[in-house]
Amino acid sequence: MPKLAITGKGGVGKTTLAALLAHSYQQEGNKVLLIDADPDANLASALGLPESLSKQITPISEMDDLIEERTGARPGSFGGMFSLNPKVDDIPDRFSATHRGIKLLVLGTIGRGGGGCICPESSLLKNLVRHLFVGRSEVVILDMEAGLEHLGRGTAGAVDAFIVVVEPGQRSVQTAGAVKRLAADIGIHRVFIVGNKIREASDRNFVLDHFSQEEVLGFLPFSEKAIAADMQGLAIFDADEQLVRAAREIRERLAVGSEE
Numbered sequence: 434m435p436k437l438a439i440t441g442k443g444g445v446g447k448t449t450l451a452a453l454l455a456h457s458y459q460q461e462g463n464k465v466l467l468i469d470a471d472p473d474a475n476l477a478s479a480l481g482l483p484e485s486l487s488k489q490i491t492p493i494s495e496m497d498d499l500i501e502e503r504t505g506a507r508p509g510s511f512g513g514m515f516s517l518n519p520k521v522d523d524i525p526d527r528f529s530a531t532h533r534g535i536k537l538l539v540l541g542t543i544g545r546g547g548g549g550c551i552c553p554e555s556s557l558l559k560n561l562v563r564h565l566f567v568g569r570s571e572v573v574i575l576d577m578e579a580g581l582e583h584l585g586r587g588t589a590g591a592v593d594a595f596i597v598v599v600e601p602g603q604r605s606v607q608t609a610g611a612v613k614r615l616a617a618d619i620g621i622h623r624v625f626i627v628g629n630k631i632r633e634a635s636d637r638n639f640v641l642d643h644f645s646q647e648e649v650l651g652f653l654p655f656s657e658k659a660i661a662a663d664m665q666g667l668a669i670f671d672a673d674e675q676l677v678r679a680a681r682e683i684r685e686r687l688a689v690g691s692e693e
């Protein structure tokens with residue numbers, strides 16, 4: 434079962450693609466675990482989880498008691514010793530919410546206040562992400578910010594596809610270039626591009642001018658319905674059949690690529 438990580442510049446559509454792909458795999462009869470590793474977590478809303486329920490989800494990084502129990506140190510305590518290999522294998526099933534047949538686990542931020550840190554919470558989260566990629570049997574999709582704090586060398590080898598979302602424009606393309614270099618540095622080699630918010634042929638061509646045909650997995654059309662769904666808190670995969678179809682094509686290309 435594929436283990437995917439989705440990244441890219443802020444606002445390009447990472448969460449949208451993560452939710453669409455999760456739905457597509459689920460519709461094919463697969464078990465899917467979707468992981469929100471964005472500090473500004475909003476995958477729950479892309480799945481259409483009502484706000485009253487999503488507000489009840491506590492990100493793992495904020496579970497101080499759990500972190501202390503597993504690592505031996507409380508977040509925010511300084512100079513203490515903590516485990517670098519805490520037990521995590523029960524966390525996905527215990528702390529995920531299931532909605533529309535998709536399991537959602539919200540990780541939260543590593544190192545409060547941004548950036549990485551050498552601290553109990555980062556030890557727990559890094560070990561958890563490694564476990565999710567190495568030790569789970571279902572489809573795993575990680576929605577993450579453009580930094581690679583959650584992924585270390587121990588996890589890199591288990592990433593089947595690292596998908597960088599871009600939109601037509603220099604800025605997201607530059608971010609994609611930087612992310613690709615970071616990924617290569619930690620040993621991730623199957624890096625792909627998805628072009629989002631495509632309105633016309635020139636948008637597609639813009640993406641194809643910057644990336645090779647082989648690395649471009651596919652495109653998602655620009656969709657007014659996606660924007661409306663976001664405003665109304667509706668599941669993105671209920672909002673626009675065209676997006677659902679495009680996500681299916683991307684999933685199929687991923688499957689072909691991994692058989693090679």
Ligand SMILES: Nc1ncnc2c1ncn2[C@@H]1O[C@H](COP(=O)(O)OP(=O)(O)OP(=O)(O)O)[C@@H](O)[C@H]1O
Nearest residue numbers: 443444445446447448449630654655656659660663
């Ligand atoms: N294909 C699309 N057509 C139109 N709007 C889109 C499309 N994809 C995403 N959007 C809109 O762009 C905004 C950002 O999308 P999304 O939240 O998926 O991006 P993101 O990369 O996860 O952002 P962040 O960096 O904030 O996590 C949302 O308002 C979303 O509805």
Ligand SMILES: [Mg+2]
Nearest residue numbers: 447448471475
């Ligand atoms: Mg997002």
